[in-house]
Amino acid sequence: MSTYRHSLSGTSYEFSGLVDVMAKATPRRSGDELAGCAAASDSERAAAQWVLADVPLTEFLEQPLVPYETDEVTRLIIDSHDREAFAPVAGLTVGGLRDWLLATASLPAADAAATLTAVSPGLTPEMVAAASKIMRNQDLIAVAAATRVTAGLRTTIGLPGTLATRLQPNHPTDDPTGIAAATLDGLLLGCGDAVIGINPATDSPQATSDLLHLLDDIRTRYEIPMQSCVLSHVTTTIGLVEAGAPVDLVFQSIAGTEGANRGFGVDLALLREGNEAGRSLGRGTVGNNVMYLETGQGSALSAGAHLGVDGAPVDQQTLETRAYAVARELEPLLVNTVVGFIGPEYLYDGKQIIRAGLEDHFCGKLLGLPMGVDVCYTNHAEADQDDMDTLLTLLCAAGVAFVITVPGADDVMLGYQSLSFHDALYARRAMGLTPAPEFAAWLDRVGMLDAAGRILDIEPERSPLRALTGSLS
Incomplete structure (x- = not known):
């Protein structure tokens, strides 16, 4: 040595x-x-x-x-x-x-x-x-x-001049009406072009299947060029693919060491199997990238799987970047770091979260990934929404592929603070960015864009999607 x-x-x-x-x-x-x-x-x-x-x-x-x-x-x-x-x-x-x-x-x-x-x-x-x-x-x-990295399924992610969003309509009990209401809220504000993705309250295959059918009903009924995902374990999703459920994206959290991935219940062979299962359905229209992968600094340390040569601890940012090697092996549609989600034990305050978000985005994108960021923090971190405004703005300047958005910036199921649908409106307008082109064309077709391509301020009762919550509840 x-x-x-x-x-x-x-x-x-x-x-x-x-x-x-x-x-x-x-x-x-x-x-x-x-x-x-x-x-x-x-x-x-x-x-x-x-x-x-x-x-x-x-x-x-x-x-x-x-x-x-x-x-x-x-x-x-x-x-x-x-x-x-x-x-x-x-x-x-x-x-x-x-x-x-x-x-x-x-x-x-x-x-x-x-x-x-x-x-x-x-x-x-x-x-x-x-x-x-x-x-x-x-x-x-x-x-x-x-750096330019693009991927596609029904929308194209990562094009210059675009900012895509994950619409995250989580609900503490997976209530269909609550999820539909949050989905309507996000769609009215132009969100959802990266994915409409639900973190389920349980990993039950039946509950996951029900949510997948709910989202697919929304997509087909309103002819929305979008992809959906219920963020269950990859083994659950593989089983649902085999059962004929409408799976668009195969989700999994990943990390930068074999031991940390084992803590998530996966290895490379299983991840490749999930990728093949998702691609076998052929549900894309502009591409066939089907994996949605999440990472975050500190995951290997929290699993006790952070040691390197001679048992020396490897720093968390290097281990995070190693996770991107796993990701690029799978040619994903979406990768995002949940940068402030793991907690202040790993990123203590707004300064550390901002720096880590920029590092993760730079490293992932340079390694060839359509890289997004969950601009977020937990309530016991020394951070606030001003820090998130700063990180969001810097990431847009850096060409981030997508960000995560939740109603009111407050995820009531996971109990953390992220971005709101309105934050995405701010970022697009301030930085001159647009949604993914296929999604923007749909917004225009249903009368939700003005002449300058900006989201119109539409009252829910006058929206072309006004029947959403009632018809799907």
């Missing part, structure tokens, strides 16, 4: 291996402090960042942070690495990659996007995570904004 040293302001710092350098170079966050791997001071963090900047990218191929022999995510990362795509940056250090990314982002938009797309298969999650640790927020935004 290599030892790294750096002197700063007369103090000499020593780091015992690449895992240690990566952890101590990470901007401060409570989860790394909980794991015992964070820098003890700002000076030590700066010294680690200086060391990290000089690490050749090839070291991440030669020194896996999580052992190859015991972790299938590491094996996936190493075995699928595209050395031809890696060639343009193979001679660079982490600092050199940062400079190369920023220089590429400054090219004309089409050239920048093509270059970043071409190099993506050659970058491992650890390389991308390392570069993010020495980038300012504006660097993360600039490179992400220059």
Whole structure:
């Protein structure tokens, strides 16, 4: 194991291996402090960042942070690495990659996007995570904004100039009338083009099937170009595919180590099986990307599956980025980090949540994912809705593919704070963004857009969807 040293302001710092350098170079966050791997001071963090900047990218191929022999995510990362795509940056250090990314982002938009797309298969999650640790927020935004990733099923996700939304009509008892009312609320405000997705109160196959039929009835009755999802475990969804339920998207939470994925009850083989099951239905019209995957910094630590080489704790942001290797193997329609959902034990306050959201989005998008963010926090975090306004605005500048929206920004079933449908209206208008084109065309067709393509202020009783709650309850 290599030892790294750096002197700063007369103090000499020593780091015992690449895992240690990566952890101590990470901007401060409570989860790394909980794991015992964070820098003890700002000076030590700066010294680690200086060391990290000089690490050749090839070291991440030669020194896996999580052992190859015991972790299938590491094996996936190493075995699928595209050395031809890696060639343009193979001679660079982490600092050199940062400079190369920023220089590429400054090219004309089409050239920048093509270059970043071409190099993506050659970058491992650890390389991308390392570069993010020495980038300012504006660097993360600039490179992400220059990167283009699209996917599609019935709507196209990730096109430039668009902001899609997940309409999240959760209900504590899965009451159909309550879900239909929340769905109507979101549709009237132009939300739902990424997915209408319900977190079910139980993982009962029958309850999940009932909700899938409810959403599919809404879609077909109003001829909405959308996809639906009930966020049950992948095994439940595979069973429902086999039973003939109207499954659009196959959902699963994933993480960056084999052990953490085992905690979710999945492995790579099962995830691939879910992907194949969803695709076998052929329900798409503009594409056949059928996976919906969620991640979040701290999930591996909360599962006790965060240890790397020689038992050293790996920092939570690097482990989060490793989850994106699992995601890109499945060619998903949607990936989002539930950035503030896991709690202040992992991201303590608004500053840490904002930074983590920008990191996750940058890393996921650069690795080739249609990346979204649940701009959110729990009620015991040192954060508020002003922080979420800031993160939403920064993510829109960075070209985020989609965000999650709930009635009143308050999810009454999961008990956390996210974005409201009105927040999506703000973001689209302030940043000059539109819904996914297929969904925007439907909004226009049913008379819900003005001449400038903005959502009209329609009273529910005058809406073309006014019968929704009564007819489906």
